[in-house]
Amino acid sequence: MRSAFQTCIGAVFVGLVTAVFAISFAAIIYANDLSNYLDRGIGLTLLGSVILAIIGVFSLSFRGSILSAQDVPALFLATAAATSIANFELSGEEAFATTAGLVAVASVATGLAGFLIGRMKLAYVARFVPYPVLAGFLSATGLLLLLGGFGIAVGDQDDNIKMSGMLSLALTPKWGLPLLASVLILIATHVIKNQFVLPIAFIITALAHYVMFWLLGMSMEDARALGYLLGPFDQSGFLSKIDFATVSHANWGAIFSQTPVIVTIVFSALIGATLNASGLELAFRRDLEVNREIRGVGIANVISGLLGGMPGYHSLSGTVLAHKLGLSGAVVGLSGGVGCALVLLVGANVLSILPVGLFAAVIIFLGLDLLYTWLYEERRRLNHFDYSIVILMTFFAVTYSFMTAIVIGLLACSIFFIYSYAKLNLIKSQSNLSTRRSLVERPDHERCVIDAAGHRVQIVELSGFLFFGTAYALRENIRTLVIESSEHIDWLVLDFKHVSGVDVSTLRILQRISSELLDERIQLILTGIEGRSGTHLQDLNAVENTTDFKTLNDAIEHIEEHVLQERMDELSEVADSDVTFLERLVAENKVSKFVEDVFLNDGETLLESGIQSENIYLLRSGELRVFLPAKHQLPTLVARIRPDAVVGEMAYYSGGKRSASIVSDGKSRLLKIDMNFLTHIEEARPGSAALFHKLVARNLARRLQRTTRLLQEQGS
Known part of the structure; x- marks a missing residue:
């Protein structure tokens, strides 16, 4: 009731x-x-x-x-x-x-x-x-x-x-x-x-x-x-x-x-x-x-x-x-x-x-x-500029009209937004070839060559919307990074993957940047511009020193190949690679029962993610692709492995399951090594076993170091 x-x-x-x-x-x-x-x-x-x-x-x-x-x-x-x-x-x-x-x-x-x-x-x-x-x-x-x-x-x-x-x-x-x-x-x-x-x-x-x-x-x-x-x-x-x-x-x-x-x-x-x-x-x-x-x-x-x-x-x-x-x-x-x-x-x-x-x-x-509420209480939550817009709109609404007040308020906010956005650094990350690599996993001696030439390549990933308010600041940043640098630069890579849009004024600024780089004999490479209709970024290819690639990885891989081609003579004089050392170690110890030749056809899977394995592999010829599984999506390509590379050592040393799947791209030939062989080597030739562990640890440490440097550069 x-x-x-x-x-x-x-x-x-x-x-x-x-x-x-x-x-x-x-x-x-x-x-x-x-x-x-x-x-x-x-x-x-x-x-x-x-x-x-x-x-x-x-x-x-x-x-x-x-x-x-x-x-x-x-x-x-x-x-x-x-x-x-x-x-x-x-x-x-x-x-x-x-x-x-x-x-x-x-x-x-x-x-x-x-x-x-x-x-x-x-x-x-x-x-x-x-x-x-x-x-x-x-x-x-x-x-x-x-x-x-x-x-x-x-x-x-x-x-x-x-x-x-x-x-x-x-x-x-x-x-x-x-x-x-x-x-x-x-x-x-x-x-x-x-x-x-x-x-x-x-x-x-x-x-x-x-x-x-x-x-x-x-x-x-x-x-x-x-x-x-x-x-x-x-x-x-x-x-x-x-x-x-x-x-x-x-x-x-x-x-x-x-x-x-x-x-x-x-x-x-x-x-x-x-x-x-x-x-x-x-x-x-x-x-x-x-x-x-x-x-x-x-x-x-x-x-x-x-x-x-x-x-x-x-x-x-x-x-x-x-x-x-x-x-x-x-x-x-x-x-x-x-x-x-x-x-x-x-x-x-x-x-x-x-x-x-x-x-x-x-x-x-x-x-x-x-x-x-809006003139007294909100003044403590609004900054001086925002509060001035409130006062301004109130004045114009009473003295002129509501429509005038709304237009003035929107105009003032737009001007302030443009001014504030123009001060943002649209460079998402900045790195060079020493820290930013392609998906290709290369032998140790090739990695050393690329590391030595890393300073010659500057990689800049852009983000946000590039418009007249940010174009000039972008040009000044690039001039400081490349043209006024104390080191010799041969390539500048600009990645547009994370750019939401480009206006015509930015296009003009990029044309000026391209011309300035041409004077300095620096190659300009653009990536991520495919499919951006209406931006006319492809028009920059008309400049002699400018080219474009579909993805940033494609551009980096192209530069890596170019650097390796320049140092071909030095590479041919390399006495030993990781694979050569391991093959010799297996041959010297006559442990054929622990090794096996593996031949793969195009698309055939070598390793499946989530599987426990006691084996590592030496890639003798062909190429492998590494894929990470993704929920409700196609697997993501994270690496490409070339000959003279060790495969699968991380899962063995961590004691965990395989984190990725490895698939052959074309025909491949590998040497499969049962890691029980390592126990045999440790007993018979402890010095060789220690050298093997050192070799693997060096490769893992080098990868970790490069990743750490990349994260530091992207976070700076």
């Missing part, structure tokens, strides 16, 4: 708050020239709010949330309505019909955009908007809501609001109490963490106005005559005032003249929906299907808009309030919808005696809350 009673009380409060907000937003839009039509505007807004809340229950992934009319779209619509009425000199029924049509078009446009974005799973795009722009947008919204609240209080909603006139002594009773009440509500909601603060504050604000009327000696008739009360409204109720034939009187030219504002409303509503959905994820510590949420918002707005409702999305504060009051599941959204429906059906009599100051206080409170 207690749980049912608590649910009923919570539902009443949620319905009351949802209805009060909806009526407050209607009061912003249907003001001044439209004040005689406020009851019809409230009827359309409440009907739309009912549709939003009920459709949301069935279309959202999180059924425990409320869809309701929102302040930001209301503010835009109020500005657009006032502008269209003034520009097209509208009045009477035509002015109301045009405003109602404008609201409907904005809602339907928001709904269609939300549905398409959610259906195409593009809701994440809204999160790309820079945070300072969002902060500035919400701060500017807060200031305009503050001014709008003053306009509701004093009965003026002109675009050229004069604060000095509003704050005149004669109007103090109209705006003073709403301002005081909104400040106290702001303080109370931040100090007292209780779910009943907001609804109780609304009740106290209404009662305070009646006390003020009594102190000023006003009767209810006097208060209504002076504009202190919301009514009078037709006693037949708001629902009876809704006439869908009204749209036939609309001036559609005036409506579509506000297309830029409608686009802004769509943009702001979808951003707001995404942000509020993210806020609900944090508040309730659960993941929402954001695309489904946006699609649900879209469906609800289309149906609501067709019935004249204003754009809406998730009510973060209303949803949190409902859950704190003990509501959950579909009851949350239904409470908001039923509350608006009851006011729509039987609330005209009650609303006609409610003070205008109550709804002005609600709007002023929302404005102050946004200003407090």
Whole structure:
């Protein structure tokens, strides 16, 4: 029983708050020239709010949330309505019909955009908007809501609001109490963490106005005559005032003249929906299907808009309030919808005696809350530049327009991003041939030759987006690395594998680099440029000293072969290789029972990864390829082994299983050695066994040393 009673009380409060907000937003839009039509505007807004809340229950992934009319779209619509009425000199029924049509078009446009974005799973795009722009947008919204609240209080909603006139002594009773009440509500909601603060504050604000009327000696008739009360409204109720034939009187030219504002409303509503959905994820510590949420918002707005409702999305504060009051599941959204429906059906009599100051206080409170959050609290989390964007957008939104403020905010963020990104070092890693090798596993004497020539080759791996802001810095880095180097450089390799894009200015800089390298007789090799259509990087091949390879490994292998070809005479004089030593060791000890010739055809597997083995192999002729297994992917080629190489020694010495598979590339001939032979050698010729261990340890140490140096260079 207690749980049912608590649910009923919570539902009443949620319905009351949802209805009060909806009526407050209607009061912003249907003001001044439209004040005689406020009851019809409230009827359309409440009907739309009912549709939003009920459709949301069935279309959202999180059924425990409320869809309701929102302040930001209301503010835009109020500005657009006032502008269209003034520009097209509208009045009477035509002015109301045009405003109602404008609201409907904005809602339907928001709904269609939300549905398409959610259906195409593009809701994440809204999160790309820079945070300072969002902060500035919400701060500017807060200031305009503050001014709008003053306009509701004093009965003026002109675009050229004069604060000095509003704050005149004669109007103090109209705006003073709403301002005081909104400040106290702001303080109370931040100090007292209780779910009943907001609804109780609304009740106290209404009662305070009646006390003020009594102190000023006003009767209810006097208060209504002076504009202190919301009514009078037709006693037949708001629902009876809704006439869908009204749209036939609309001036559609005036409506579509506000297309830029409608686009802004769509943009702001979808951003707001995404942000509020993210806020609900944090508040309730659960993941929402954001695309489904946006699609649900879209469906609800289309149906609501067709019935004249204003754009809406998730009510973060209303949803949190409902859950704190003990509501959950579909009851949350239904409470908001039923509350608006009851006011729509039987609330005209009650609303006609409610003070205008109550709804002005609600709007002023929302404005102050946004200003407090985004101008005061956020200043500690934003750097000086980001905070200046918030201030700048707030200023331009009030003095010019919201669209101007958004453009300026985005432009400022873009300029700052370009400046910051241009200072980044786009060189992912820098190495030479001594540390960065191809996948070819070569004999020890060939490795020594390549090591000696390592300084002649500089390898630069680039990353990120190369554009006009980074191109000059890239050229200076390359000049310092290659042209101004104290060592003699023969090759410069630039790898573009990790580059996301290249603009035309970078192409021009690369052409200059290529020409400068030509003067220094340095070969420029480009890798990873294949398939980059539109970049024209292939055009660099027209320069005499420039060529390209598909991968960085192909380029390094090409240079290694070139270096070895230059030192062919020295290589032919090498007395012993690792394989020669091992073959002689086997022959001298006459341990033929431990050795076996192995012949492989193309594609035949020598070793399988994950298999235990007591053998090592000496590659006499042919070529082997080493593959690492990968889950749900094709095996990755990690090495190519040429003749005169030892194979399989690492698994033997580690005592583990084979970490990779080795496959023959073409026909290969190997010598298989059962490592039990080593036990025999250790007993018969301990000196030779020690030499064997030293040989293997030297090879492993050299590989480890080269890998360590490479990691150091890439991390520097």
